[in-house]
Amino acid sequence: MSNIARHIAIIMDGNGRWASERGLKRVKGHERGAETVRTITTYASNHPEIEVLTLYAFSTENWKRPKMEVEFLMRLLNNYLKNELPTYIKHQIRFETIGDLSRFSPTLQMQIAKMKEETRHFKKLTQVLALNYGSQDEIARAAKELCEAEKEITVESLESAIESSKSGPVDILIRTGGEQRLSNFLLWQSAYAELFFTQTLWPDFAPEELETIIENFKKRHRRFGGI
Numbered sequence: 001m002s003n004i005a006r007h008i009a010i011i012m013d014g015n016g017r018w019a020s021e022r023g024l025k026r027v028k029g030h031e032r033g034a035e036t037v038r039t040i041t042t043y044a045s046n047h048p049e050i051e052v053l054t055l056y057a058f059s060t061e062n063w064k065r066p067k068m069e070v071e072f073l074m075r076l077l078n079n080y081l082k083n084e085l086p087t088y089i090k091h092q093i094r095f096e097t098i099g100d101l102s103r104f105s106p107t108l109q110m111q112i113a114k115m116k117e118e119t120r121h122f123k124k125l126t127q128v129l130a131l132n133y134g135s136q137d138e139i140a141r142a143a144k145e146l147c148e149a150e151k152e153i154t155v156e157s158l159e160s161a162i163e164s165s166k167s168g169p170v171d172i173l174i175r176t177g178g179e180q181r182l183s184n185f186l187l188w189q190s191a192y193a194e195l196f197f198t199q200t201l202w203p204d205f206a207p208e209e210l211e212t213i214i215e216n217f218k219k220r221h222r223r224f225g226g227i
Contacts, residue, residue: 014177014201032203045125060134092124099133
């Protein structure tokens with residue numbers, strides 16, 4: 001029996017380099033990257049196996065970027081959610097997030113909440129955006145929560161306390177842009193994920209390449225610690 005690509009997670013890397021290679025400002029790469037998010041999400045919603053697509057959109061470390069770039073990313077995210085709602089409704093995509101949203105502006109938080117509310121009943125695909133997210137912080141907060149509740153810390157209790165666990169284990173973790181590291185993304189849920197690294201920069205990542213990765217995934221022998 002071949003592997004099922006139920007949960008795919010992607011580290012979307014390479015927007016800035018895509019723009020630089022074309023003599024454009026970095027923000028143009030982010031704009032093109034947002035178009036790729038729409039394309040890949042729509043494709044995933046029509047795929048017979050994919051149930052969850054988790055995208056690393058903004059990490060806890062991304063606040064270190066230049067202020068103007070961060071402000072642009074916040075506006076881009078707000079506009080994306082506002083403009084793409086009809087697409088999510090059309091393709092019956094449920095929108096969720098992981099990460100600490102409290103640092104975002106009230107306007108952006110309201111837009112995120114609206115997107116979740118408007119799509120909460122859809123079941124064709126759940127798209128999860130990791131926003132102001134860091135896996136180490138997520139695990140630490142879960143452990144703190146268990147300690148404060150005077151509960152025993154076990155694999156099972158941590159599993160239930162970790163926010164990203166709601167989406168289940170990651171089957172395929174992809175990083176675009178040529179780098180080969182996890183960058184503090186879904187460390188717990190990717191314990192037995194199959195990893196794929198591609199040189200393709202995120203704005204150029206297409207459904208055809210995703211399908212090739214899925215086909216290669218089906219051929220892998222997943223042991224989960226066994227033989």
